[in-house]
Amino acid sequence: MRALITNDDGVRSAGIALLARVALDAGLDVVVAAPHEERSGASASLTGMGVDDHLGIELTEIEGLPDVTVYAVQASPALIAFVATRGAFGDVPDLVLSGINHGPNTGAAVLHSGTVGAALTALTHGIPAMALSSLATRPSHWETAEHVAHLAVTWMVTHLTVDAVVNVNIPDVPLADFAGIVPASLARYGAVQAEIGDRGEDFVTVRFDAIRAEDDDSDASLLARNWATVTALRPPSEVDCVDLSTMCE
Structure with missing residues (x-):
């Protein structure tokens, strides 16, 4: 089984190296293709940086994975x-497999995540994705991330669901403090909330304020309580609960 590993932190991030190793340990045939620089917040945008519709592609290496393209x-x-x-x-x-992202992707803010956007794009084109x-934006407890990623990837290889993207968030705590893995609903917001700061004649500034997680069963709240969370995300789809027929009258 062939797995593409990507992310939005860039091809040289520690998280993507760990995820590639986990995928190899799960018996997958691994190829890594990721942005040459950080593209956090890219959502599902189909943007390239090449000239005349040519995407620049450079063969490189990940330390410790000499046999992975x-x-x-x-x-x-x-x-x-795509x-x-x-x-x-x-x-x-x-x-x-997209990640492991440096920083959480929880709540409604998954809309803006390049990590989640890559997975949703793959699923939209018929490829199961996680x-x-x-x-943590600078994770220090990689042993916990590896443990959760191993369990999640092993599950994914067995199920290969094409009904939804599986979104996994991992607490950055020692394994001894790790509470376990639990399904979770999306929080109303993500880990941060964007706010307008200064306004000038020809500019505005945007700041990102950390949000205190509520004491509920949402992904953001459970993650703050040392649980790894899993949430099934559906790509954009039509809804039938809005009566649009009056527009045509």
Whole structure:
């Protein structure tokens, strides 16, 4: 089974190296294709940075994984996932794994995540996909991340669901303090809330304020209480609960 590993932190992040090792340990045939630089917040944008519709692709390496083909791509994570479904990096993958992101992807803020956006794009094109993120922007307890990623990837290989993206968030705590893995609903917000700061004649500034997690069963709250959370996310789809027929009258 062939797995594409991508992310939005860039091909040289510690999280993607760990995820690639976990995928190899799960018996997957791994190829890594990730942005050549950080593309956090890219959501599912299909943007490239090449000239004349050419995406720059450079063969590179991940330390400790000499036998894995690794591409640094001048494109957003979602575009990388998209072109992978068209065979840009060899055989079309059977599975896309996105992460491990440095920072959580919880609540309604998953809309803006490049890590989640890559997974949603892959699923939209028929490839099962999972997104994995750490609570910390600078994780220090990689043993816990590896433990959760191993369990999650093993589950994914067995189930290969095409009904939803599986979104995994991992607390950055020692294994001794790790509470376990639990399904969770999306919080109303993410880990931070964007707010307008200064306003000038020709500019505004935007700041990102940390949000205190509520004491409920949402992903953000459970993650703050040392649980790893799993949430099934559906790609954009139509709804039938809005009566649009009056627009045509």
